[in-house]
Amino acid sequence: MKKKTDRVRVNERITSTPIRVIDQNGEQIGILPVNEALARARAVNLDLVEIAPNGQPPVCRIMDFGKFKYQQAKKEKQAKKKQHTVQMRAMRYRPKTDEHDYQFKTRHVREFLEQGSKVKVFVMYTGREMARIELGRKILDRVVEDLQEICTIGQEPKLEGRRLTMVLNPKLQNVKAKQKRTENAKDQDQPVSSQAVQEDGDG
Template sequence: MKLFQAVSTLVAVSAMTNVATGFTLVAPRSLATTPLVTSSSPTTLMARGGGRRGGRGNRDVVQEVKPTMNEEIQATELRVVTPNPKGKDDSLGIMSRAEALAKAKDMGGLDLILVNDKSDPPVCKIVDYSKYRYMLEKKAKELKKNSKATEIKEVKMSYKIDVHDYGVRKKNALKFLAQGNRVKCTVMFRGREVQHDNLGFDLLEKLAEDLDELAAKEGRPKREGRNLSVILSPRAEVLKAVNEKRRADDKAKKKNKKVAFEEKLAAKASTDAAAATTNALAAEGLNGELSVEDTIIDMESSLDDLLGGSDDLTDDIFS
């Protein structure tokens, strides 16, 4: 206590003489008073508690949209079909809703699924729902595969292009279109050439006319900076031919794969048959071998015949 009073007095004296001396007396750090933080202070509560984070947000649950089926069907009269082993639909005729449900139950507890509610009467299919869903997913994948997004190829040229180079660009565009791709035709300008943009428009129109048999323009040519461009899309018949060729290639690939698999099975069967034959011959050879005793008896019989049928001499030899 006395120490604190002495320090306070010293600080007061220093403040009074501060102007005269130009120095300020500072209390030692160890003697400075530091406010105590109690356990009930807001800082401590914040450090201790912190609070739990809120619960997880509601996640988007993707629910399967099932078709109208079984008891959900409201129509009183239905045209009922069922798939056959070949993948086609066999008609079972027109029947009431109750008869159709009973038919589905008699066919192994299958489902009655509404496939076309626009026809009169509505068409329903008797099929296992899991198989029906699998077939729909398979068709969707095939459709997505066949309708693969086409790429955009580009051919560039100058408005002063000569006849030979124009023919090369035209040939490349024809190749891209025949593959089912869209083609972006661009006319480039450098410097003050941009003032001749009318020649660029004419060149793009000429190229579009030359490729009109395979492609159609997507709008008029438009400016992109210093360049002019237009996009040509393959016509529907071209895309149809491309898709048919792709399907034929896939079919041929599957056929070749099947043939290779069958050849592999045939080779394995041939190898197994050869091994079985070898084992059989080996088994026959073992079964046909004579024992030592049988061999000795045969030798005795042969010597008896040579010696005129005398058994005593042969007995002396083998005894």
């Protein structure tokens, strides 16, 4: 997939004429033949870049195209960082899950939420257990109570065949706080350079 800057026409690739020209300071120069605009760009060691090809006439700007490409790539990278793809994880309980198993599974649900994932929590029933749906509901209620500081309910408990299912959403402020703590811990774990050790020893 081509980047946006790869589709931009620059210098001799600009075929439209005349064009509306903006100089390197953002000032309107006016409408010029493309060869004259290109000569002006060359005179200040810059490029002529078509920024609005559909304009009447097309609009071009005198600028450092290499610097422009770098800034655009930086913006795209920052935009990707802001995009947060939420994963859906799952955790299964049984109506008669014992305490050790409950704690083990709930600890994993907590980890998923702290990583920013949604979690589908469900209780799986066997034949006779379908007569005691409330046992599964108690487990799901307990999970919500134990994790209420880091999650919200995305879907209330719902019976789907032999499953009683609910969805927990992470509280984003907790996810960001967790990520910040992780980043700070990484910074503190950075190895000290040999030069710094030597300087410290000299002191």
